[in-house]
Amino acid sequence: METLLQVLFNGLSVGAVYALFALGYTLVFSVLGVINFAHGAIFTLGAYFTYLLIGGAVGANGLLAGLQLPFALPFWLALPLAGVAAAALALMVERIAFRPLRDRGSDPLLALITSLGAGVILVNLIQLLVGAESYSIPVGTLGSLPAALSIAGAKVRSVQVILLAIAGLLLAALSLWIDGSRSGKALQAVSEDPITAQLLGINSTRMIQIAFGISGFLAGMTGGLVGLSVSIAGPYFGIGYGLKGLGVLVLGGLGSVPGAVLGGLIIGLAEACVPADLSGYKDAVSFGLLFLVLLIRPQGLLGRPQSSKV
Amino acid sequence: MSLLQVENLGVRFGGLQALKSVDLEVQQGEIFGLLGPNGAGKTTLFNVISGLTAASSGSVRWRGACLDGLSSHRIARLGIARTFQNLRLFSSMSCLENVLVGLHQHGRQPSLAALLQTHSFRRREAQLHQQALELLALFQLEASSHQNAASLSYGDRRRLEMARALASRPQLLLLDEPAAGMNPAEKDELQELIRRIRNKFKLTVLIIEHHVPLMLGLCDRLAVLNFGQRIALGSPEQVRRDPAVIEAYLGVGA
Amino acid sequence: MDAGLLEQMLLGALLGLSVYLPLRCGQLSLATPGFFAIGGTVAALLSTREPALAGSGSTYPITSVLLEMAIAAMLTGVLAMGLGRVVLRLRGIYLAIATIALVEILRVVTLNLEFTGGALGIFGIPQPFDSAAGYASFTLALLALICWLCDRLEKTRPGRAMAAIRDDDLAAASQGINTADTKLLAFVLSALVAGITGVVAAHFFNSWNAKLGNFDASITTLAFVVFGGSRTWLGPVFGGLLLTALPELLRPVGDLRLIVFGVVILVGPLFFPQGVVTPELLKTLKRRIRLPPTPTAQGGKP
Ligand SMILES: Nc1ncnc2c1ncn2[C@@H]1O[C@H](COP(=O)(O)OP(=O)(O)OP(=O)(O)O)[C@@H](O)[C@H]1O
Ligand SMILES: [Mg+2]
Numbered sequence: 001m002e003t004l005l006q007v008l009f010n011g012l013s014v015g016a017v018y019a020l021f022a023l024g025y026t027l028v029f030s031v032l033g034v035i036n037f038a039h040g041a042i043f044t045l046g047a048y049f050t051y052l053l054i055g056g057a058v059g060a061n062g063l064l065a066g067l068q069l070p071f072a073l074p075f076w077l078a079l080p081l082a083g084v085a086a087a088a089l090a091l092m093v094e095r096i097a098f099r100p101l102r103d104r105g106s107d108p109l110l111a112l113i114t115s116l117g118a119g120v121i122l123v124n125l126i127q128l129l130v131g132a133e134s135y136s137i138p139v140g141t142l143g144s145l146p147a148a149l150s151i152a153g154a155k156v157r158s159v160q161v162i163l164l165a166i167a168g169l170l171l172a173a174l175s176l177w178i179d180g181s182r183s184g185k186a187l188q189a190v191s192e193d194p195i196t197a198q199l200l201g202i203n204s205t206r207m208i209q210i211a212f213g214i215s216g217f218l219a220g221m222t223g224g225l226v227g228l229s230v231s232i233a234g235p236y237f238g239i240g241y242g243l244k245g246l247g248v249l250v251l252g253g254l255g256s257v258p259g260a261v262l263g264g265l266i267i268g269l270a271e272a273c274v275p276a277d278l279s280g281y282k283d284a285v286s287f288g289l290l291f292l293v294l295l296i297r298p299q300g301l302l303g304r305p306q307s308s309k310v
Numbered sequence: 311m312s313l314l315q316v317e318n319l320g321v322r323f324g325g326l327q328a329l330k331s332v333d334l335e336v337q338q339g340e341i342f343g344l345l346g347p348n349g350a351g352k353t354t355l356f357n358v359i360s361g362l363t364a365a366s367s368g369s370v371r372w373r374g375a376c377l378d379g380l381s382s383h384r385i386a387r388l389g390i391a392r393t394f395q396n397l398r399l400f401s402s403m404s405c406l407e408n409v410l411v412g413l414h415q416h417g418r419q420p421s422l423a424a425l426l427q428t429h430s431f432r433r434r435e436a437q438l439h440q441q442a443l444e445l446l447a448l449f450q451l452e453a454s455s456h457q458n459a460a461s462l463s464y465g466d467r468r469r470l471e472m473a474r475a476l477a478s479r480p481q482l483l484l485l486d487e488p489a490a491g492m493n494p495a496e497k498d499e500l501q502e503l504i505r506r507i508r509n510k511f512k513l514t515v516l517i518i519e520h521h522v523p524l525m526l527g528l529c530d531r532l533a534v535l536n537f538g539q540r541i542a543l544g545s546p547e548q549v550r551r552d553p554a555v556i557e558a559y560l561g562v563g564a
Numbered sequence: 565m566d567a568g569l570l571e572q573m574l575l576g577a578l579l580g581l582s583v584y585l586p587l588r589c590g591q592l593s594l595a596t597p598g599f600f601a602i603g604g605t606v607a608a609l610l611s612t613r614e615p616a617l618a619g620s621g622s623t624y625p626i627t628s629v630l631l632e633m634a635i636a637a638m639l640t641g642v643l644a645m646g647l648g649r650v651v652l653r654l655r656g657i658y659l660a661i662a663t664i665a666l667v668e669i670l671r672v673v674t675l676n677l678e679f680t681g682g683a684l685g686i687f688g689i690p691q692p693f694d695s696a697a698g699y700a701s702f703t704l705a706l707l708a709l710i711c712w713l714c715d716r717l718e719k720t721r722p723g724r725a726m727a728a729i730r731d732d733d734l735a736a737a738s739q740g741i742n743t744a745d746t747k748l749l750a751f752v753l754s755a756l757v758a759g760i761t762g763v764v765a766a767h768f769f770n771s772w773n774a775k776l777g778n779f780d781a782s783i784t785t786l787a788f789v790v791f792g793g794s795r796t797w798l799g800p801v802f803g804g805l806l807l808t809a810l811p812e813l814l815r816p817v818g819d820l821r822l823i824v825f826g827v828v829i830l831v832g833p834l835f836f837p838q839g840v841v842t843p844e845l846l847k848t849l850k851r852r853i854r855l856p857p858t859p860t861a862q863g864g865k866p
Contacts, residue, residue, distance in 0.1 A: 360738060362734060362737075362738075381744075382734070383737045383738075383739075383741055383742050386738055387740045391738070391739075392738055394735065398732045398738075399731075399732075399735070400727065400728050401731055402730075402731050403727065403728075407724065407727075411725070411736070411741070414740055415739075415740040417721045424716060424721070425713070425716050427716075435720075474739065477739075478739060
């Protein structure tokens with residue numbers, strides 16, 4: 001029987017993944033005011049990088065069939081490295097899909113399409129290189145951990161504990177950075193008022209790169225964690241999370257960091273509360289919730305209302 | 311009864327009291343001026359009258375009827391048109407099309423006639439074009455009628471906004487800093503132009519403008535706002551001598 | 565060209581028009597695949613479950629298809645009117661995501677309901693035409709009709725109001741335009757186009773399931789409009805035709821085709837920020853071929 005604690009735990013760990021996902025969107029949104037539709041693809045790549053770095057072998061269907069790195073890193077080292085690789089990729093996406101539009105002063109809405117294009121390219125590149133099959137990151141890479149822990153009578157999978165711990169660390173580090181560091185404060189300034197920030201000498205191109213880098217790093221790490229706790233279900237597996245992440249982002253309020261976390265946890269917990277015989281409706285629950293919140297609070301839970309000054 | 315009555319009007323934006331118990335009455339046919347330093351609440355008053363900003367207290371009456379809670383398109387349809395301090399033209403459209411949008415309320419035609427392009431439909435459309443061109447001509451914009459609105463000079467854009475506002479055949483015209491960005495020659499002409507359209511269209515005009523000589527020469531009556539409060543009201547001569555006004559202007563200027 | 569591909573392209577153009585209508589009014593609604601799915605489900609259910617519609621000939625009667633289209637239009641129209649009132653209060657990206665949420669809710673519900681065939685969907689939808697060419701001619705006629713309606717719309721008062729709202733909705737309201745009703749009109753028209761397109765598609769695809777209206781479809785149809793251009797109806801038609809054909813035309817490059825598709829939608833907006841087809845381009849073309857220009861709703865030069 002599922003105890004309340006177990007439901008809570010499941011909800012929290014799924015919610016943490018959504019929150020990390022939405023944070024990636026929010027960072028970019030807060031500096032550019034647009035959504036990066038390639039974010040899901042970067043998350044997916046993070047999962048594949050992790051898989052390769054722990055010494056996983058490519059299956060038989062891609063151009064890289066049978067490829068295996070000559071070394072196998074432990075998971076706790078492979079994960080941040082995959083995050084770094086994903087960050088590099090996110091910077092590349094910024095360079096090819098966002099910066100050219102900014103340089104030409106085009107309508108920011110176009111970035112929705114160009115970033116979608118970048119996402120399509122990345123996802124299909126994965127398919128071309130490593131095939132469409134699913135991969136899983138064996139729990140064995142974690143060393144000799146028991147598969148499940150017993151906490152206060154509830155059985156909890158140890159990968160979930162690890163996922164929650166790492167997600168918590170990432171969230172804490174991110175909020176420390178935003179509130180405590182010069183560049184974090186500059187990021188806040190840019191998101192509050194880009195023009196004034198520029199006048200105050202904040203280099204917005206640099207801030208944009210930082211936002212993309214961090215969002216890519218978070219996406220890559222999240223991808224690896226989900227790969228570990230669920231599995232990597234083919235090149236398209238990031239799309240579903242990407243969509244949920246969007247919902248979480250808007251539920252919490254665009255551009256709000258605490259909003260992204262709150263939104264993630266709410267949707268994660270709401271999904272965990274859906275009884276098993278109705279599990280088919282899980283996705284409808286989260287989007288229904290989002291829809292209701294938008295009707296009552298159009299700016300999301302913690303977002304600032306949009307004002308149009310005359 | 312006065313045409314427009316503003317009673318005890320207050321507007322709050324969070325902690326900021328942009329308007330504080332303002333009373334005004336505008337009579338049919340007059341040119342009424344609003345003066346006041348930056349941030350005094352003049353534009354906010356326009357926004358409340360035209361339904362873009364909700365009042366926190368007090369009310370606005372049009373011919374005795376309360377405008378509270380009416381959306382801006384309804385207020386426009388009652389016969390109140392406005393221009394915007396920071397120019398809000400339809401920038402992807404030509405000048406002619408901007409004025410045609412202003413004619414929106416008067417261009418209604420049966421859908422079927424519009425689909426089939428019947429004779430009467432085309433005749434009516436041609437009439438609308440003609441009216442739009444006449445309005446453009448009144449503001450000396452006929453030569454640029456097919457030019458994109460965004461490509462006009464500042465002064466021309468101000469005049470185009472006036473033409474667009476007039477297209478809806480208003481009884482009250484609200485002009486928010488119509489002379490801003492105009493050169494001195496244009497400013498001189500503007501005074502004459504506003505008088506002319508007032509007489510031609512039997513308008514009442516409520517005008518905000520920082521250019522004091524223009525206001526003293528143009529307006530029948532003036533009110534002065536400072537920090538959201540009305541500090542003076544009267545003829546140009548009275549207002550010019552009002553010690554509170556002198557202090558407000560010198561206090562800010564010095 | 566293969567008539568089956570042509571049919572898909574025509575369906576793409578219709579969907580492009582459906583996304584275009586609200587966007588011309590400045591509203592980024594991505595609800596099109598949802599209404600498309602409703603239309604398809606209506607057609608699939610009626611044509612497989614309702615014997616009275618089947619007729620006596622060897623092919624399914626066209627009149628029954630027309631009847632399905634009318635029913636789908638009624639259903640999507642009423643639904644859009646109710647939903648539009650609510651969602652159109654949202655702006656920009658919030659509207660986009662609320663409509664994506666609606667589409668997702670609809671997809672999940674259809675996926676779980678018995679009578680819509682669950683995850684497998686509905687099979688053996690009867691065929692009103694015995695060849696793809698028949699479908700293509702029918703859809704071409706439908707597309708022509710809708711293009712004509714869009715053209716009339718753009719050149720008359722409601723079209724001018726829509727363009728005004730897109731440029732500046734506060735200023736539009738100050739000219740006496742009922743912005744809420746005008747946006748709702750665009751949203752409902754968009755739903756109608758998507759709904760009747762769904763009916764045709766269901767017959768053409770022969771089977772129907774919930775996957776046909778998903779998030780991917782929302783974004784792809786948006787790409788049709790952004791790529792083609794959103795200031796005249798020719799833009800989404802061009803974008804829909806070309807971007808639907810592209811992956812198929814690229815079949816010779818095999819696995820690379822979707823990558824090339826990605827490159828096209830990545831690079832397209834860089835070179836054509838207004839979309840490929842703009843009113844200015846049409847005017848230049850008209851001048852080239854020395855046709856007398858007709859007044860359009862958008863930036864006209866003689
Ligand atoms: N939508 C709004 N939200 C918050 N504050 C506002 C808003 N609109 C105006 N204000 C504030 O209200 C005050 C009055 O503004 P308003 O625009 O009415 O001044 P004004 O008299 O027109 O000044 P100016 O001569 O500079 O145009 C200002 O301090 C302004 O910053
Ligand atoms: Mg002002």
